[in-house]
Amino acid sequence: MLRAAHTRRRPWLAAADANPRRLRTAAGTRRRPWLTVGGAALAAVLALSACSPGTGVSATPTMPGAGDSYYPDLGNAGYEADHYALSLDIDPVRGSLSGTATIDARATADLPKFSLDLVGLDVQGVTVGGQVATQSRQGNKLVVVPARPVSSGAHFTVAVTYSGTPQPMADASGNRTGADKVGWHHDGDEVYVASEVSGARTWYPVNDTPRNKATYSFALTVPAGYTAVANGTLRGQTPHGSGSTFAWEATAPVASYVATVDVGRFVAIDASGPHGLPITVYAPPDLAASARERFAQLPDMISYFESLLGPYPFDTAGAIVVSPGFRWSLETQTRPVYGSQVLTMNQETAAEGISHELAHQWFGDSVTPSNWSDIWLNEGFATYLSWLWLEHSGQRDFLTGLMTTQYGYELNAPDYATLLNHSDLPPEQILPILRRLFQPDGHPVPDAQILSAMGLSSASGLTSAKALGLLGVKPGSADATSYLEDARSSAPISPPASDLFTGGVYNRGAMALQALRLRVGDAAFFRILSTYAAAHRYGNATTDDFIHAAESVANSDLTAFFQTWLRDPKAPPMPQLLPTQ
Template identity: 35%
Template sequence: MDLRRAAPATAALLALTTACTGGTVQGTPGASGLRDPYFPKAGNGGYDVTHYGLKLDYAPGTGELSGTAEITATAGQDLSAFNLDLEGMEVESVRVDGKGARFNRVGQELTVRPSDELTKGRTFRTVVRYSGTPRSIEDPDGSEEGWIETDDGAVAVGEPQGSMAWFPGNHHPSDKAAYDVEIAVPKGYEAVSNGVLKSRTDRDGHTVFRWHSPEPMAGYLATLAIGKYAVTASRTASGLPVLTAVRPEEAADSAAALKRIPEVVDWGTRRFGPYPFSATGAIVEDDGTLGYALETQSRPIFSGAPDTELLVHEMAHQWFGNSVSPRSWRDMWLNEGFATYAEWLWAEEHGGPSAEKRFRTFYDEDTDADPEADGSYWAFPPADPPGAEHISDSPVYYRGAMVLHRIRQEVGDEAFFALVRGWAAAHRHGNADTKEFTAYAERQTGKDLSGIWETWLYGDGKPEE
């Protein structure tokens, strides 16, 4: 964010707040963005959200969504005003701790001016009533996210900014919270979200679903899928609830991979440590609905039937990306490098090529062995994408995985897998960045790994052997 451009707006807001409080202002407005290196407007400063309570009503026939969002947060400073991210939709009212609050909209920013100043450390509840027709948001790389309409409903996906299309919040991965989502849809429709289904109630021609996610979740990992799915509920051997929602057209082709969810979760638990959430499962949309899969928390979304390798990738994200979330979008390789390397580990242990062979295939650019080994991953260092449109490019995935394999080569299997499990445990349900990872890796293994960081993580071009 250009602070010189922000200054007039901030000054005007301070002047308005001063006028409304008789000239005595102790607090200041929270920042309207967290100055993420790739999405500077994402998120907001001055407070930390601990819980979202969303009550929604969706009409598939018209595409209309009405909602009430109750956001519980703690002030990190004395606040005279604060912002929420919300793209589109019409805001009908805002209340803070039961009192009406003034508000205004500029772009994705919903600025709220409570009637009473919020002192540092105070827990406060903001209730936003809103409605309208939510829309999709185009990513810098041209893909669509946000609220995506389907043939008979909709699916909400949020990486990196799309969640602001359907509910107001502090939409940056560094502010995680628990969620309760209540959604009413016409009877005959399913409505699937993250976490555990607490209840399903029919009333007045509608079905109301209540979903509970007690573990902290970044806003981009929240999801909601509405439509006529085939829903299956079961449990793993350890008792973990498993719920899958599959488009009928994709059911036959999805069955083999989805059947392995308990096996994949158990394998991840052995490799990465305890599974971090209170439920698991999957949502399978029609092929072409999204054009990508997404690791939405506890219940990944697939656009078309997944194969086992893709399932492993998205399930690995439950540890790496969802439980240990990036501190900023520059740290995406910590999500995708780990999930890609998990694919290599799964293959190594299930009759496929070893991780060493996969590493060699990519280093040698052997497209006969793997069509993805085309050398595109040398375009930039995985820890430093050149722009927001590149945070999901191949260097973040494949060269990110190669960084991890280089560590394994350097320290040996015992130390490497202890590092992986330790990293997942040390930052469980939190956030971390690349500098924290490199420091942790050296401390945990007792090795100087600076050569790997300089050459593989931050170096330009193809490293020399």
């Protein structure tokens, strides 16, 4: 059973059963569609059919955050960081680091003191403008009192010397998938960083808000035999003691949650994209051949997205393949990070995921939401663009199943919620729910087969618990919580702050774009995407900014349309699929 809803993290679970004749429910789960779950009860239904005609971060600190409506303690007030220079000595065996973060910033208010986001780690000293500053810790804030107050409008430099063994932390979004820890990860002798939403502060002092994008330079010293990878362009590798220092530079602004450092025994696989764009994929030596083959379509994907969205936003592209223990992927800027399971998936599933992360380079990395509540501008867009790639590359059957199954989650969440909320539901109300959910290819499964899969000969013994067991949903689980949340509201622009990456953000967000495409026509639709991408390139945007672009290009008042698709709690009917879909 293909369980098919999105979070921006991909729980790279292996397929439990690839039998194409197995019955799928009309809905999925909150997780990325890369998960197949086999269950004994469901297997019984499918066998008969074959024979028959998706917590908070910390206590509120005393220092003010950046004011995000969902996570107000993230980020810091009173200044904007312009550039981070991270000079780090990294031990990949221990997972530890030591070094200095130098931050060039501009004060937006008078600053007798200010703060940086930092969790754990030992701070040896802080200077502001070259003068020793007083530092203390308040919750997850590093509070800095400069020797002389910084005046509003002044440019200033902060240098923080620190060390320790960073630990990943609970995600600010309360995400309960396999990616419940974000930030600095250490596995064996490999280090990798995936920080969305709040993990950047696990490994360097930072103004950890997407509103404050900055450029980065990295000087990463690692032992001999290891390679250090970061965002942007590799400027050089120089000997340093018994190891090497890798110098990386990201000249385009980077949001802190897509900054990354990855250290391992990597092989660099080079390719060339459109206009001579350098593409480098990093992978462990034993996976290099598979990685070369799996990411061979990156140049074509970039060319295709450029034809729709305008120029690729950055100087380099590629990917980083890391530990199989990393069971998702993240659009770290210029070079997304993938768990090695991406190399063993079927081609269509992998292409959907790789194109999704590539699309984020335009929507999420270049154009970044001003507020976390607008996360659909990342995930709905990347989901839809991955569908466009599948449409473009002729994967019609796979795409049709993907779109209908994923959106089916939003449409059918109320049925799941009914079963979850009513343990004493009578059989005559349960059976119609199961009839609606078990309709492979639009054809209902006979009641006798559904009942038999639960060990029942008649409907008299049917209970909500038995139905949920057949559907593979356990009360109290993350999936159950997501069904209940989306049953209350699947509106893309109002996901719950306690579980930011709901199915509505991905699936209904993507379908909103499909509906917009049908509403305004292909020419206007693709002009809307490119206009929006260009207008906010390297900056931040809100949902209202996108609506303004859509209405301006289409020369139409789309208030009612966006109310239906983005704000109304109940998911609208699925829009028509195009002939190529």
